[in-house]
Amino acid sequence: MKTGMQRPAPPECRQACDRLQDYLDQTLPKRESLAVFLHMRECGGCRAQLEMLQALYAKLGDLPPLEAPADFDARILAAVPYEAYRAMAPLRSPRVPILLVHESLPAWLRSRSVRLVGLVAATAALAAAASGAAAGTAAWTVAGVGCLPELSVRLQNLTRRVYVATVHRSIPR
Amino acid sequence: MFDRIEDLKLVRRCKRGEEAAFAELLGRYRNAIYGLCFRMTRRTEDARDLAQEVFIKVFSLLDRFDETYAFSSWIFRIATNHCIDHLRRNRMRFLSLDGFTGPDGEPMDLPLPDDGPGPDRLLERSEAMERLEEVVADLPPHYKVIILLRHDQDLSYEDIAVVLDLPLGTVKARIHRARAMIQQMLQARSYEI
Numbered sequence: 001m002k003t004g005m006q007r008p009a010p011p012e013c014r015q016a017c018d019r020l021q022d023y024l025d026q027t028l029p030k031r032e033s034l035a036v037f038l039h040m041r042e043c044g045g046c047r048a049q050l051e052m053l054q055a056l057y058a059k060l061g062d063l064p065p066l067e068a069p070a071d072f073d074a075r076i077l078a079a080v081p082y083e084a085y086r087a088m089a090p091l092r093s094p095r096v097p098i099l100l101v102h103e104s105l106p107a108w109l110r111s112r113s114v115r116l117v118g119l120v121a122a123t124a125a126l127a128a129a130a131s132g133a134a135a136g137t138a139a140w141t142v143a144g145v146g147c148l149p150e151l152s153v154r155l156q157n158l159t160r161r162v163y164v165a166t167v168h169r170s171i172p173r
Numbered sequence: 174m175f176d177r178i179e180d181l182k183l184v185r186r187c188k189r190g191e192e193a194a195f196a197e198l199l200g201r202y203r204n205a206i207y208g209l210c211f212r213m214t215r216r217t218e219d220a221r222d223l224a225q226e227v228f229i230k231v232f233s234l235l236d237r238f239d240e241t242y243a244f245s246s247w248i249f250r251i252a253t254n255h256c257i258d259h260l261r262r263n264r265m266r267f268l269s270l271d272g273f274t275g276p277d278g279e280p281m282d283l284p285l286p287d288d289g290p291g292p293d294r295l296l297e298r299s300e301a302m303e304r305l306e307e308v309v310a311d312l313p314p315h316y317k318v319i320i321l322l323r324h325d326q327d328l329s330y331e332d333i334a335v336v337l338d339l340p341l342g343t344v345k346a347r348i349h350r351a352r353a354m355i356q357q358m359l360q361a362r363s364y365e366i
Contacts (some may be wrong), residue, residue, distance in 0.1 A: 021349045027330070056356060057263070059305050059366050060324035068207035069221055073199055076228045085232075086190035 012039060016046050020053055100160040105152055108162045122146030175201070180244035187235055199228055202245075205326060206252050212321050213256040215310050223259055227252045246335040249326065253318050253336060260314045304364040308355055316351035323348055 009017070022028045023036045040047050093114040098104055108114055122143040129139030180201070186194030206227055211220035227289055230251055311322060322328045324335060334344045359366060 021352060025330075026343075033180050052356065053352070055366055056352065056359075057324070059302065060309075060320065061327075062302070063306065063309075063325050064247075064302070065213075066204060066208035068203045068224065070222065071206065072203060073196065075201060076225050077196060079225070079229055080192075080195065080232050082190060082192050082195075115266070161283075 009045075013018065013043060013046050016040070017049055020046075020050055023050075024053055024057055096160055096163055100156060100163060102156070105156060109149045110153055118146040118149045120146075125145070175243070175245035177243045177245070181240060182239075184235065184244055187232070189232060195232060198231075198244075202228075206248065208325065209249070209252055209318075209321055210256055212306075212325060213260065213314070213317060214308065221258065223255055224252070227255050230255070242335060243332070245328075246332055249322065249328070249336045250338070252321070257314050257318065272337055301364075301366050303366055304359070304362070305355075308358045308362070308364065311358065312351060312354060316347065316354060319344065319347050320351045320355070 016036050019028060019032060019036050023033055026033075028036065040050055073074075102110065122145075125134065125139040125142035125146065128134035129136050180198070183194045186219045187198065203224075207224040208222060209290075210223040210227070211217065214220050214223065227248070231248055234251070238244070251289065309317060312320065319333060319337065322333050323330075330341060330344050330348070333339075333348075334341045335346065339347075
């Protein structure tokens with residue numbers, strides 16, 4: 001006799017239907033996925049629900065690709081102010097403490113030739129000390145002074161990179 | 174789908190002011206962003222304007238782009254926020270046509286211009302797909318965007334969580350809810366897919 005009331009679904013059907021989307025998304029753990037698979041083989045009602053969802057997934061993934069209008073790029077490229085952007089490059093660079101700005105080190109110290117000569121002198125001094133041709137203290141002093149330009153520049157770069165990475169992290173909304 | 178490394182190279186070139194790099198980025202994301210804007214608004218004019226504004230905004234915010242994120246996530250975030258803001262601003266324009274009555278209280282159709290695809294294109298598409306597009310278009314904006322990101326743009330749950338700045342669990346729950354809503358709407362309208 002029909003009572004007009006639907007009989008509640010068995011617990012295993014409710015459980016399987018709750019997991020159907022995860023099952024299709026393949027985000028269920030293997031054991032649970034297998035349980036859903038086995039239940040689908042036995043239960044026609046749940047299988048029908050699965051097939052409906054599968055069809056929906058397939059259709060949603062099949063929405064036809066849309067193409068932008070022909071003049072789309074031209075309008076944007078004409079609207080983007082490259083010249084102003086380039087002119088404002090110094091203002092856009094991330095703000096860092098003054099000691100981390102390149103220009104805080106003297107220009108001569110930053111120049112490639114000074115750094116190279118310093119490194120060569122340091123290497124020569126260490127080599128002379130190792131072969132006994134020069135006094136140890138003097139050689140170490142020359143080596144220290146020689147490495148100073150390169151080390152200063154590298155240390156500043158490294159500190160700035162760490163500062164920018166930690167302080168300037170933002171993703172605009 | 175989107176090449177994160179190549180995108181990053183292009184972004185760095187853009188930051189140096191190279192026009193060609195921005196044009197290339199535009200070429201990579203043009204159809205995806207336009208498609209998202211169109212399916213969010215269903216109006217050609219609005220979609221074109223919104224997508225163009227997204228790209229100009231991207232250019233102006235390039236310096237604030239955090240390279241630890243994928244560029245694709247960033248541009249989709251800007252686009253989705255822009256579309257949702259637009260829909261909020263223009264809520265009155267997106268009233269349901271069902272149950273609209275004229276001054277005399279009689280049911281009537283709203284005389285809105287139809288900016289959708291023309292009759293030729295409608296014929297080309299399958300009827301089922303049209304119905305599905307209609308149902309997706311009628312979803313509330315937050316559900317619509319998540320369905321489009323998942324199924325139309327093919328983003329992973331994790332990427333969607335970054336794009337929408339939501340916990341992974343919320344993304345999953347919202348996608349499940351959106352799909353259930355689509356099924357209910359299809360059934361309520363007696364549409365078969």
